Amino acid sequence: MNRVFIALKRSQKRLSAKPLFYSSWRSWHRICVCVLLGLFVLASAYSQASAYSLADANSPVEIYSSATTQADNSSDSPPPMVVAAATDLSSPPLLTPFNQLDAWAVRQDSIAMLMRRVAEYQLQAYGELPGPGWTTGTFFSSFIAAYRATGERWYLKKMQAWAGHLDWAINNPVHADELCPAQSYLDLHFIKKDRAALAELDQRLSQAYFDRREIKPGELHDWDQNTYPFDGAHLWSWADALYMAPPVLARMGKATGDARYYQTLHKLYWPAVAKLYDADAQLLFRDQLPKSAQLRSPSGQKIFWGRGMGWVMAGLARTIDYLDDKDPEKKRYLALFQQLSFSLLHYQQNDGLWRSALTEPGWYTTKETSASAFFTYALAKGVNEGWLPRQYFLPSLLKAWSGLAASIEPSGKLGYSQIVAGSPHEVRARDSVDYAAGALILAGAQMLKLNAHKSLLDLSSAPFQPRFVAANAQWPASSSQPVIKQQAVFFALHNTLKKHEPAQHEPESELPQTQAAISAFTGGQWPNVSAYARKQKILNQAAAMDSAALLSTEDQQLLALYNVSSGSGASGQLLQRKIKLPTWSPMVLQAEQVSARESRRWLQLHSLKTHAGEPLTLQFFIDEQASLRSSQSTDAGASWSKGAALIHTGASSAENVQLNSVSQGDILHLLLSVYDGPNTGIYYLRLADAQFASADGTPLANLKLPAVINELAPAAVPYLGQNSVSSFKLEDMELYNGRPLIALALSSASSHQWQLLSLNETGAWQTEKLLEFDAKRLAEKINAKNLDVKALDQNSSDGKKAAAEQTAMLINGLSLVPDSNSTLLVSSRVQLDSRSPTYGQALAQDLYQLFKGQFKQGRWHWQQLSFDPLAHQVKPHIVRGDQHALFWQCNRVHNKKIIPSLRMSDQF
Numbered sequence: 001m002n003r004v005f006i007a008l009k010r011s012q013k014r015l016s017a018k019p020l021f022y023s024s025w026r027s028w029h030r031i032c033v034c035v036l037l038g039l040f041v042l043a044s045a046y047s048q049a050s051a052y053s054l055a056d057a058n059s060p061v062e063i064y065s066s067a068t069t070q071a072d073n074s075s076d077s078p079p080p081m082v083v084a085a086a087t088d089l090s091s092p093p094l095l096t097p098f099n100q101l102d103a104w105a106v107r108q109d110s111i112a113m114l115m116r117r118v119a120e121y122q123l124q125a126y127g128e129l130p131g132p133g134w135t136t137g138t139f140f141s142s143f144i145a146a147y148r149a150t151g152e153r154w155y156l157k158k159m160q161a162w163a164g165h166l167d168w169a170i171n172n173p174v175h176a177d178e179l180c181p182a183q184s185y186l187d188l189h190f191i192k193k194d195r196a197a198l199a200e201l202d203q204r205l206s207q208a209y210f211d212r213r214e215i216k217p218g219e220l221h222d223w224d225q226n227t228y229p230f231d232g233a234h235l236w237s238w239a240d241a242l243y244m245a246p247p248v249l250a251r252m253g254k255a256t257g258d259a260r261y262y263q264t265l266h267k268l269y270w271p272a273v274a275k276l277y278d279a280d281a282q283l284l285f286r287d288q289l290p291k292s293a294q295l296r297s298p299s300g301q302k303i304f305w306g307r308g309m310g311w312v313m314a315g316l317a318r319t320i321d322y323l324d325d326k327d328p329e330k331k332r333y334l335a336l337f338q339q340l341s342f343s344l345l346h347y348q349q350n351d352g353l354w355r356s357a358l359t360e361p362g363w364y365t366t367k368e369t370s371a372s373a374f375f376t377y378a379l380a381k382g383v384n385e386g387w388l389p390r391q392y393f394l395p396s397l398l399k400a401w402s403g404l405a406a407s408i409e410p411s412g413k414l415g416y417s418q419i420v421a422g423s424p425h426e427v428r429a430r431d432s433v434d435y436a437a438g439a440l441i442l443a444g445a446q447m448l449k450l451n452a453h454k455s456l457l458d459l460s461s462a463p464f465q466p467r468f469v470a471a472n473a474q475w476p477a478s479s480s481q482p483v484i485k486q487q488a489v490f491f492a493l494h495n496t497l498k499k500h501e502p503a504q505h506e507p508e509s510e511l512p513q514t515q516a517a518i519s520a521f522t523g524g525q526w527p528n529v530s531a532y533a534r535k536q537k538i539l540n541q542a543a544a545m546d547s548a549a550l551l552s553t554e555d556q557q558l559l560a561l562y563n564v565s566s567g568s569g570a571s572g573q574l575l576q577r578k579i580k581l582p583t584w585s586p587m588v589l590q591a592e593q594v595s596a597r598e599s600r601r602w603l604q605l606h607s608l609k610t611h612a613g614e615p616l617t618l619q620f621f622i623d624e625q626a627s628l629r630s631s632q633s634t635d636a637g638a639s640w641s642k643g644a645a646l647i648h649t650g651a652s653s654a655e656n657v658q659l660n661s662v663s664q665g666d667i668l669h670l671l672l673s674v675y676d677g678p679n680t681g682i683y684y685l686r687l688a689d690a691q692f693a694s695a696d697g698t699p700l701a702n703l704k705l706p707a708v709i710n711e712l713a714p715a716a717v718p719y720l721g722q723n724s725v726s727s728f729k730l731e732d733m734e735l736y737n738g739r740p741l742i743a744l745a746l747s748s749a750s751s752h753q754w755q756l757l758s759l760n761e762t763g764a765w766q767t768e769k770l771l772e773f774d775a776k777r778l779a780e781k782i783n784a785k786n787l788d789v790k791a792l793d794q795n796s797s798d799g800k801k802a803a804a805e806q807t808a809m810l811i812n813g814l815s816l817v818p819d820s821n822s823t824l825l826v827s828s829r830v831q832l833d834s835r836s837p838t839y840g841q842a843l844a845q846d847l848y849q850l851f852k853g854q855f856k857q858g859r860w861h862w863q864q865l866s867f868d869p870l871a872h873q874v875k876p877h878i879v880r881g882d883q884h885a886l887f888w889q890c891n892r893v894h895n896k897k898i899i900p901s902l903r904m905s906d907q908f
Contacts, residue, residue, distance in 0.1 A: 096350055096399065098460050105405035106398055106452035112150050114405055115444035119146070121412030122437040123158065129165045130434075134244055135420075136162075137180035139434040141247075141318075142441035144187035149445035156191070163188055168197045173208040174219050176241035179248050183318065186251040202256055209249070209264050232272035238422070239276055239286045239308040242269070243315035250322035265319075266329045273336070276312075278302065280895070281359065282343040284312050286422055297360055297424075305423050306358040310374030313340060314439065317378040321385065334387055337378075341388055342845055344375055345396055345869050346894055352396075352403030357424035366427045369407045370417045373439035376400040380446035389844050391867040398456050401447050404440055414440055463907035464865045470519045470536060472497035474900040475875055475889055476545040476562070478601045480660045480732070484550040484558070485881040487581055490521045491558060492887060493548040494902060496536070514544035516562050518579070520587060523885050523906045535586055539577060540564055547621070551605040551637075554615055557581060559637045561619065563600045572599040572624075576637060595640060596631075599624050602659035608666045608687075618687075620670065622659055626651035628672055646692075647683070651676035658730045662740070669740045673730035682730065684740070684759075695763045732824075734816035741821055743770070743814050752810060758821060770824075770853065770860055771832065773810060773840075812848045813875040817884060822855035825865075825876045825886060825908065832862035848872040850888065852908060865908060870894075873903075 104110055122139060130136040140162055147155035168185045172178040182201060189198050212230040220228075220235075228234040236242060246269055253261035276284040278293065285292035286308035295303050316337045323330040347358050353372040355361040380397050382388035407416050417436035418427045473494045475482050483492045495514040516539040539545075543564035551559045558579040565572070574596035580588040600621040608616050617633040619640065629643040649672070651657050656676035662669050668687040674680055686693045693699050731743035731754070742757040754771040810830055817823040829848045831838045843849055850866040850873045866873045871892040879885045886908045892899045 098398065098402075098456055101406070102398065102402040103453065103456055105402045106447065106456055108448060108451075108453065110405070111401070111444050111447050111452070112152075114408055115146055115150070115441050116152070116154075117412030118408060118414055118437050118440055119143070119155070119158075119412075121414075122434050125432075126434075129162055132166050132169045132171060132178075132181040134177035134180040134240075135433065135435045137182075137184060138243070139438035140181070140184045141187070142438040142445070143184070144191065145445040146441050147191075149448045159184065159188055160192070168201055170201070170204060172219075173204050174215070174235070176236055176245035180244040182248045183251055186248065186255055189255060190251075198255055202252065202258075205248075205252060206258075206260070210260055232268035232270065233275045233288070235268055236272040237275065237288050239284055239305070240311045242272065243311040243318070246315055247318040247322070250319045254322045262323070262327060262329075270332075278304075282339055283309060283358070284340075297357065297363055299360065299363070301360055303360075303423065304358040306354050306356050306368050306371030307374070307418060307421075308423075309340070309344065309358055310371035310439070313337070313344070313378035314374040314442070316340075317381045320387070321381075337382065337387060341379055341382055341393070342869055344379070345393075348396055348400065351406075352399030352401075353407075355424075356418050356427055360424075364424055364426050366429075367403065367407065367416050368418050368427045369404060369414055370433065370436035370439060372400060373404055373414075373436055373443050376404060377439060377443035377446055380443060380450055384446055384449045389867070389869075391864075392844055392869040394450075394455055394867075395459060396869075397447070397450065398452055398459070401443065401452065404443065408440075464905050465907070466866065466903045466905055467523075469521050469887065469902040469904050470494060470496065470517075471901050472899065473517070473519070473889075473902045474514075474891075475877075475902075476548045477565075478547040478603075478658075479545075479549070480602065480604070481877060481879075482548055482550070483877055483879045483887050484552060485879055485885070486552050486558060487556070487583075488522065489581075490523060490879060490885060490887070490904070491550060491579075492519045492521065492902060493517075493539075493545065493550055493560060493562060494519065495544040496538075498541070516540040516543060516545045516548070516564060518560060518587075519902070521904065523883075523904065537587065537589055539589070540575060540592065546599070547601050547603045549603040549605040549619075551607060551617065553578075553607070553617075553636045555636070558587075559605065559617070561595060561603050561605060561637075563603060565599070573597060574600050574603075578637070595637075596643070601654050602657075604659060604661040604670075606661065606663045606668050608663065608668060618668070620659060620661060622654050622657050624654055626654045626657050626674075626676075628657075628659065628670075647672065649674045649677065650679045660730060660733045662733055662735055664735050664738055667738070669733065669735070671730060671733045671740070671742060673728070675728060682728070682742075682744070684742075695759055695765065697763060731811075731814040732816045734818050734820075736819060736821040741816055743816055743824065745811060745814075754811065754814065754826075756821075756824075771811075771826075773830070812872070813888070815876040815878045815886075817878055818880045824853045825878060826851050826853060827872075827874045827876055827888070831864070833864055834862070836864075844869065847893075848874050850876060850886075 105114075119142075126136075140159060143155045143159040147153070147159070163185050166181070168182075170178060170182055173182075182205075185197070185201065188194070214230050215228040215234060217225040217227055236245060246265055249261045249265040249268075253259065253265070273284065275288040276286075276292075278285060278289075281302065281304060283304045285303075286305040293302065297303050316333060320330065320333050320337060323333065344354070344358075347354055347361065349355065349361055349367070351367055353367040353369065354375060355364060355366070356368045356371070357363040358371070376397060379388065379393050379400075383390045383393050383397065404414075408414050413432050414437050415429045415432055416427050417431050417433045418425060419431050419433055469492065473496045475494055479493070482494065483490055485491075494517055496517040498513065498515045517536055518539055519536045539560065539562060545562040546565035548560070548562040551561075553559050558581065559576065560579060561574060561576045563572075563574050573594055575592055576595040577592050578590040580590065582588065600623060602620075602622050604620040606618045606620075608618060614634060615636070617637055619631040619633070621629055621631075621643075623629050623643065623645075626649045627645050628647040628649065629645050631640040631643045633640050649657055651674055653676065656674065658673040660671045660673075666688065670685040670687065672683040672685070674683070684695050686695070686697075691699055727747045729745040731745055733740055733742050735741065736758070739759045739761075744755050744757065746753045746755060752771075752773045753769060756768045756770050758766050758768070760766055811826055811828050813827040815825045817825070826832070827848045828851050829843055829846055831841055831843055832851050832853075833839060847868065847870075849864055849868065852863045852865050853860050854863070855861075868890070871890045874889050874891060876886060876888040879887060883906070885904055885906055887902060887904045890901045890903050892901070
């Protein structure tokens, strides 16, 4: 200690003897050296991380239990009753990127190694060979599956030893739990063909199940002395039973060829399901109705147990495979399996796993591996067997297996497995049970068949990578382009749900719903280069936008115009804000101003030059009288001229009019769609040098800015084609070689068409068909309950309105790629890819997905981009810029409610 003190004194003395500038220079010198060294270390780490790609993940990485980093909740006292939302809707597993540990976990050799370690650990934990209980029956039910998937005879020998040790023993064949080991015996029989043992098992089960009318006293439980009908509601009255018994009866039917096993299975299964099924959640309770439906969690919600659903899903997966394809009941089992599979995806958490309280992960927040392993097994088997669409479930399965792998200790012990129970409870890191180990081995066997590692690499390298932009957000109803790019940052005008705590007796109708907002979001190579990236600002706290427009001004600011449709004292007003964009500080909103007192739809903003070279800001919109009007500003929106009426459409409502526009240089292209009244049609105008012209360039003398036009004869502005269709809708307009491209949706009694119209050099319009659906066959291709095909054949006004609604149901947004006449994006609920076996049919769960269309070799080719099993992908918008980006709205349907959000992809 004295030496340290003396050394410090000497150092202080030497420093004090130097001039002040010398001391400062030495200090700065050290700082600079440290900074340079730090940058060198970071650069080295980055280069090494880049060099270590997913494809080269071959080092023997060991997955350790997350118990080493998480506190072991070993207290016997219950956890605090903090109940979160049903699930984290803002960051689902589908948007969570894969990492190196994910890649290692799903390699074929890694999966096989983890399966073997878990099996060896559990056998060692048993010590001697265990008896024929339901827990051991579940564990050994995985061994033949593992043998078939890996080819390792070790599993076959262990299975033979256990079955031989028990001599195929079944203690009580009527009780589902006691019957469970028989499915393992039968799996072994399909390989070894032990006919004597099968005959003995057949004799016991046929006596126990065939021609039975009642359950005798004490036959299910020693303490129960009542007699019950021999039906599924009494025999399989808890969810676990649907794993224990049905796979046995299905296997017996296949092994013996006796159809009575299948008949008995169907007779028992569906009454059991009817007593457990909740139609609202599309899940099964652990125990029967009505008692289960009355039970509530601390937050007042219905209780759905994770492992209870795990038993159901795994039981279905192990039953369906043994049903004959000619059996009409097989479709019913498949329909239930598919419905439950999609329901489960709502509750998968960011770590890839599910929770003990399935629908309320905030009740018991710790991950739970027994339910998660059963789900992973069932979903993977569904994909491998073709029961579930592969691309919709693949990301979920990759994350699920990675989460399971991260729960396996180096010894092979699978932790975080809820011990024996009948409802949600806390889960500890040290909790490990044999049935969870069996579920994991079953899951691993299916993951091997999935060829998961290649799938992960393909997903990681795909150019289309959805990114999350804003939660609880949706586009304004009548905005054709709500996103703009400025200074390498995208700015999106949208409505967002307002956080609100209602009073105790506040009517639901009076609760504020949405408010106007703007979000900044970066893309490309440097996603966080700006201080205002990923920031959201509220434009108006009292109201939502019905229409909105953004414009980049000369002084590198933004001008935002937005028409608010509801709110305190703001209904029907046009508001505006200037937005400053400092380079290294958040965007700054200037004071909100009232730009106009009347309501405006389909706002369009453009900046052009006058003859004198002065900047001119133009605003086009549809007013409440359904007229096309224009205002102009010479001071970047600080003041506006009175709106000039350009075209009186004659429509009875502004809702029947659409407006779109696009500018290039000092030329502005306007497109007006009118579907009502005598002027029904699609009108095109071109504005150059403050003079409007028709498509062929003929000047329109009575349409010259800033003159106010009170009336315009319909014949003065030619529209596209004749009104030979029952309805039409303007989808989008863009430019190619300086000339407009227009996408239209057209409906008639016989067909639905999407057409692409282009303007050639002579001013004539050319038509090209993008898509077409036969209206009379829609009932076969699309879910008939959602289509009123009869209305399409009517020529009445009601029939036309119905036809327009049906058209909108097929396509929910179309966006043209700027400067291209061969690429577009569309939101469709119909499979457009002709290479798909489901071409022309409704997509999975009737959900809208994004498709990319490309014109190649004389025809349009379609490729499905999004495969979201939970949400509609609608209203795509492609943003102009040095690199076009795709934004769209994602509507997640959950508990009969739509939860909107915005997403984007840099590439598509």
